[in-house]
Amino acid sequence: MRITALNQDLADEVLKLMNLGSPYVRARTPSDYWLYARLFASTCPVALVDGLVVGALIGMRSQEDPFEIYIQDVMTHPDHRRRGVAGALVDIVRRRGREWGCRRIYLTSEPDNARAYAAWTSMGFANTPGDYTTNGVSITRDFKGLGKDRAVFELLLP
Numbered sequence: 272m273r274i275t276a277l278n279q280d281l282a283d284e285v286l287k288l289m290n291l292g293s294p295y296v297r298a299r300t301p302s303d304y305w306l307y308a309r310l311f312a313s314t315c316p317v318a319l320v321d322g323l324v325v326g327a328l329i330g331m332r333s334q335e336d337p338f339e340i341y342i343q344d345v346m347t348h349p350d351h352r353r354r355g356v357a358g359a360l361v362d363i364v365r366r367r368g369r370e371w372g373c374r375r376i377y378l379t380s381e382p383d384n385a386r387a388y389a390a391w392t393s394m395g396f397a398n399t400p401g402d403y404t405t406n407g408v409s410i411t412r413d414f415k416g417l418g419k420d421r422a423v424f425e426l427l428l429p
């Protein structure tokens with residue numbers, strides 16, 4: 272597996288990969304991927320196997336709090352799961368965060384995304400206390416706007 276930063280040549284393949292992520296990940300538009308490659312490439316690693324895109328992570332460093340990185344989407348191709356792809360992508364962002372002196376990487380997942388819960392906790396993310404609990408997962412009400420309850424996960428950097 273090779274990991275590289277998102278670039279314009281990979282943007283279309285990353286969009287296609289994200290299209291396989293329903294119901295938990297939805298592809299954004301081509302101009303969104305253009306923008307991620309243009310402005311946020313260093314926190315948008317892409318995993319390739321034999322030249323094919325098998326995983327991608329879209330993350331951004333906050334402008335409001337430059338010591339935070341938000342991960343918007345993580346997706347591994349269904350044929351390549353449980354092989355450490357997502358872990359390797361998160362490691363790249365974790366390393367980048369350390370280089371920048373960031374304190375926190377965080378992300379959200381849908382309340383019923385048990386696979387994501389297992390992945391984030393195994394990578395050292397903590398499920399931040401929210402407003403209620405579903406199947407042992409703490410959920411923050413309206414985190415992403417009215418009616419958009421989310422499980423929030425954070426990884427504190429030393």
Ligand SMILES: CC(C)(COP(=O)(O)OP(=O)(O)OC[C@H]1O[C@@H](n2cnc3c(N)ncnc32)[C@H](O)[C@@H]1OP(=O)(O)O)[C@@H](O)C(=O)NCCC(=O)NCCS
Pocket residue numbers: 292295296344345346347348351352353354355356357358359379380381384386387389390391393394
């Ligand atoms: C969640 C997702 C990104 C994980 O990707 P992955 O490449 O399979 O994850 P990794 O192989 O790096 O897994 C790391 C660890 O997470 C845990 N894990 C990952 N998937 C798991 C599953 N289905 N069941 C239980 N544990 C799981 C395991 O502890 C795993 O380590 P192990 O395989 O050595 O036991 C992937 O399932 C996916 O793309 N899902 C669809 C999109 C999605 O839900 N994205 C997240 C949105 S918040």
